[in-house]
Amino acid sequence: MQKLSVAVAVFAALTALVGVHKGDSSLFVLVAAAALCAYTTWRAADMSSFLKIFAFIFSTETIVFGLVGLAQAEGLWPESLKDYAPPETMPLTVAVFSIIVYAISHIPVVREMTRIADLYFSSRDRGEGRVWPFKPFAARERAIAIAMVVVLVLLNQGQVGITVRLSFFNRDWYNAIQEKNASEFWRQLFFVFTPWAFVYVASVIIEFVLQSMLIIRWRRWLTEHYIGRWLGAHTHYGMALAGSGADNPDQRIAEDVNRFISGGEEGYGVYSYSILLIATLSSLVSFAYVLWDLSGNYPLPGTEIYIPGFLFWAVLIYAAVGTLVTHLIGRTLTGLYFDRQRREADFRFSLARMREYSEQIALLGGEPAERGALLRRFAGIIVNYLAIVQKRKQLMVFTSTYGQLSPIIPYVITAPFYFAGRITLGVMTQTASAFGRVESALTFFINYYTSLANFKSVLDRLSSFDHAIDTARGQASATQIFSPTDGADIRLRGLTLALPDGRQIVTVDDLTLAAGQSALLTGPSGSGKSTLFRAIAGIWPYASGEVLTPRGAKVMLAPQRPYIPMGALADAIVYPGHVDDYSRADVQEALRAARLAPFVERLDEENNWGQRLSGGEQQRVAIARALLAKPDWLFLDEATSALDEQLEEEIYAMLRERLPGTTIVSIGHRSTLHAFHDRYIVMEPAPGGVFSPRDKVHA
Structure with a gap:
């Protein structure tokens, strides 16, 4: 620059x-x-x-x-x-x-808007583009995007120039009509209007295609960016624990990103407003010049006093008053739209969650309670909707009245001069056209106030989402408790674990988990057993102290309720890996070993397996995953609690046989688990309401 x-x-x-x-x-x-x-x-x-x-x-x-x-x-x-x-x-x-x-x-709001836009326009990723009829080419994604924006701006400016040229055609054409000049009438129509009109239409089509390509490329990149930030470094888990203000991340990624770029259903996003504002400013300056020049034909009403740019100053005052009144009426719309998006997302999430837990709800006869909860959430949507309707009704009353008066005013101003024979019909229509163009440009915020308020709410949601991600990542980065060692054991030293509200729950002065020595961890509910496992697994952000882990060791944690993705059963078994990472024979053998033999022939069947499998079957899916992953350390957080004692014994015996190099550490409450472990650790209360793990000799 x-x-x-x-x-x-x-x-x-x-x-x-x-x-x-x-x-x-x-x-x-x-x-x-x-x-x-x-x-x-x-x-x-x-x-x-x-x-x-x-x-x-x-x-x-x-x-x-x-x-x-x-x-x-x-x-x-x-x-x-x-x-x-x-x-x-x-x-x-x-x-x-x-x-x-x-x-x-x-301007602060513009800086926030461009901060998000710059994520794409400053990226260093490479992409592929094509300019018909040439072959595809590879280049920096931002270079492709910048080139598209430049062409779109130039196309837009060309369209404004054509519009200005056609305003002069309009003047000359109407003058030809008034003068009954047939030859000039047809010359203007065929040799001025027709070629420029076709050029304008072609530019609009090219603009639409190019704009559509830019929007989808931009949305793809920004969606991938936010998904990566949200899922990276367990950020989604940290945000869920903290209960951050960024509600419904799914909506913010799926809908708000789209609305930010293209506007979604409203059709106005950051790109649309940028181009629209340029077109508006171009029209303003171009037609303001025309209007200023035409003002020389009109003295102040009732006088012979000529004020330079009289018509321009008239339309400027008219538009300024309209803009101020519009803002005073509709300034609360941004908050209402923000609230609407949150309420709609909460309602959809409640419906999806009810579907996920349909069996549990049916067993408890919870349908009336769910119906009441859903209707209460929907009632909130209705209240918000009616508030928006009320505010938009007030805006509509003013803007519709304003819009009806606007086309009439220039004719009211120019009519006396036309009827007095001081101006021609062409000059009158050109003046009205220029007045209308300038007025439309100056009332940009009146015409787009509602959609601008909606866009501002989208911008606020993405900004708060970014802030929540940064907060969660800041918390995670501040919790650097892992230190790789050359030893084979896992050692916890000076470790303190807290809840998201800051309350401490676990302290560990010095605890060593020896490689090859299976251990059972027990303790009362709420004593921090699962929290301790999650800290060792590296996903608990509210921790201080030190966790010494063997360098390169593979740690796996199987929770009480494992995650089962929808899709083919084979994909659910190998999750988070890929089916190509394992042979079909290995997957089938893991199922048989996990006592899931009836499902061997259903590996390619697609279903919502999280609902189709019983609790015990889901836990055995997690066991099958462990057999395929072969971790160095396997932490079982009540991972067999849904199994009967006989099946639980078989599973533990099978794990010892098939994973001889894996150290198993379990959480459980059943006394029968003692027989499957070499060591017994109990979470005992310590001063201050916290718990600490202590070795306990088998009774």
């Missing part, structure tokens, strides 16, 4: 020389704007990567359009290309745009 800044500064100096040479003081307005643009472009080096794209485009256009303007001023522009020269105000317009981009980059 620094080189571009120097180029803009050189252009500003060149413009000043031309202004002195031609004696044209109007050029010094462009000199001032270009100089300021050069400064903001230099400072843009530290700006958001996403906004930097727009600053680069506008600063470059300042030079390109400015040089064309200087060529015209010096009489160097070919006469044959006179009709294709950009408007005189174009260099000034794009220079102001570049300055505006730098200015808005300091």
Whole structure:
């Protein structure tokens, strides 16, 4: 950006020389704007990567359009290309745009928005693209995305330019109608309107396809990014333990990411608003120039006093009042939309959870209680919905009235002059058209207030999700308790475990779990047995002290209720591995050894196995996984509690036989478990309401 800044500064100096040479003081307005643009472009080096794209485009256009303007001023522009020269105000317009981009980059809500956008536009990942009819090519994903944005912005600017050109067609066409000039009427229709209309339609189609490709690429990358952050380093588990304010992560990844980029059903996201705002500003500047020029036809009503830009100032005041009133009416919408997304997600989650626990609910006859809970949550959705309806009704009353009056006002202003014969019908319609375009641009926030409020709620949800992830990761990074050793044992030294609320639950002064020596851990409920296992497994974030583990040792923990993913049974058995990691014979043998022989022939059957398998069968699936994984250390957290004593004995005997190199440490309450272990450890109460593991001799 620094080189571009120097180029803009050189252009500003060149413009000043031309202004002195031609004696044209109007050029010094462009000199001032270009100089300021050069400064903001230099400072843009530290700006958001996403906004930097727009600053680069506008600063470059300042030079390109400015040089064309200087060529015209010096009489160097070919006469044959006179009709294709950009408007005189174009260099000034794009220079102001570049300055505006730098200015808005300091607005807090824009900084938060671009922080999320920059995740994609600053990435170093590689992607594949294709420009028809050429072959696919590989490049940095951000380079592909930046190129697409540049083309889309240029297409959009071209569309605004065509719209301005068609406004002059509109003027000349209506004048031809008024003058009954048939030849001019048809010439304007076939040789002005038709070619520009076809170019406009083609640009809209190209824009749609390119925009769609950008949106889906962006969404894919950002979804992968958030999934990686959420699942990486057990962050999802830490967030669940902390009960963070980031409710329903599934919705934030699946829906909010999509709404942030494309707007979802509303159709307006960060990209849409960026392009829409550029188009709005382009229309504002282009038609404001037209309106300012037309103002010379209209004195103040009832006088012969001409105020420069009278019509522009009139529409500016009109739009400012409308925008202020709109904001005062609808400023609470953002909070209502935020609450709506949370309530909708909670309701869907409740329905999914009821389906997951349908058997338990049926056994307890809990349907009336579930019905009441679901209806209460849905009642909250209704209350929120009605509040939004009420607020939008108030907005609609004002904006609809405002919208009905807006097209009439320019005709009310111009009608007396038309009927007095001071202006033609073409000038009248062009004035009305320019007035409407400027008014529409100035009332951007009125026209899009509702969707902007919805977008702001999406931005807040993604920001709070990021904050919750960072908090969970910060907690995990602060809990560095593992130290690899060259020994074979696991040793806990000065270990303290706490609950998410900060209350300590377990302290361990010095405890060694010897390799090859199976151990049984018992103790009262709530004494921290499972928490201790999770700390050894490396997923408990609220810990301090030291856990010395054998270097390279493979540790596996089987919980009381294992996770069984939906899909083929084979995938559930080898989880989290892949079926290709094991031979079919090994998987079948693991099932037989885990006393799940009836399922050997159903490995390819897809089902919701978490509901189809009994509690005991699910626990034996975890045992089968251990047989396939062959860990060095296997921690069983009441992993056989759903089995009868005979089957439990068979499972432990089988594990000792088939995993001779695995040290088994169990949590359990049954006295029969003592026979399967070499060591007995009890969680005993210690001062301060905490528990500590102590060796106990078998009675």
